Amino acid sequence: MEYPVYETFHSWQGEGEHLGKSAFFVRLFGCPVHCPWCDSAGTWHPDYVPETIEKRTAASLAEEALEVNPEFVVVTGGEPCIHDLSALTRALGEKGLRCHLETSGAFAIRGDFDWIVLSPKWQALPKPEGLRQANEIKLIVEDETSIERWLEALGESIGGKTVWLNPEWSKRSDSRVLKSITEFVKARGAPFRAGLQAHKFYQADLLDAKSLPASPLGGNPSLGY
Numbered sequence: 343m344e345y346p347v348y349e350t351f352h353s354w355q356g357e358g359e360h361l362g363k364s365a366f367f368v369r370l371f372g373c374p375v376h377c378p379w380c381d382s383a384g385t386w387h388p389d390y391v392p393e394t395i396e397k398r399t400a401a402s403l404a405e406e407a408l409e410v411n412p413e414f415v416v417v418t419g420g421e422p423c424i425h426d427l428s429a430l431t432r433a434l435g436e437k438g439l440r441c442h443l444e445t446s447g448a449f450a451i452r453g454d455f456d457w458i459v460l461s462p463k464w465q466a467l468p469k470p471e472g473l474r475q476a477n478e479i480k481l482i483v484e485d486e487t488s489i490e491r492w493l494e495a496l497g498e499s500i501g502g503k504t505v506w507l508n509p510e511w512s513k514r515s516d517s518r519v520l521k522s523i524t525e526f527v528k529a530r531g532a533p534f535r536a537g538l539q540a541h542k543f544y545q546a547d548l549l550d551a552k553s554l555p556a557s558p559l560g561g562n563p564s565l566g567y
């Protein structure tokens with residue numbers, strides 16, 4: 343089994359329950375979801391995709407991850423669940439590596455993960471079983487109405503899991519977005535928590551020479567999107 347790999351790098355987890363922990367990232371190529379503010383457009387958008395994409399075996403990815411001795415490996419994308427991840431999680435498990443997944447939840451999760459972060463997207467809503475399998479949920483807050491709209495769409499399916507409210511990165515200084523998160527957390531408390539993408543403030547990923555610069559779609563008026 344070979345996987346199309348956009349990039350691999352060693353950094354730390356910048357979001358959620360495992361914030362700040364050493365992590366090796368495997369970013370797989372391909373995503374049919376197409377969010378207008380995607381921060382990984384190099385994995386799918388025609389204006390950003392690289393000329394060539396390397397195909398890697400699960401074993402070679404696991405060996406590379408083991409070399410940096412991370413606390414866990416994060417399989418991300420793109421949308422990693424368009425691929426059958428069973429061989430990859432098996433290879434990582436054989437090396438004694440814990441395996442985390444970051445997904446939109448719109449596709450069946452194939453593979454054995456120690457931790458699943460589900461971040462739903464309007465363009466392809468999550469499957470109920472994905473929401474059940476998730477260990478934590480990350481909602482992207484684009485405007486003052488985002489949180490209520492997400493709760494209406496997801497309803498009870500969020501269960502008692504921690505629900506992170508993260509400002510969409512191009513809105514990170516938008517006081518209306520930040521205020522809506524703050525007021526919601528103050529009003530509702532658990533399981534809602536204010537979040538952010540801390541690794542971006544640190545530019546932590548870019549310290550690994552193998553990491554590619556982010557290619558955000560949102561907030562790029564010069565390109566018209």
Ligand code: SF4
Binds near residue numbers: 375385420
């Ligand atoms: S944000 Fe995630 S789900 Fe949305 S287009 Fe980008 S990679 Fe795909």
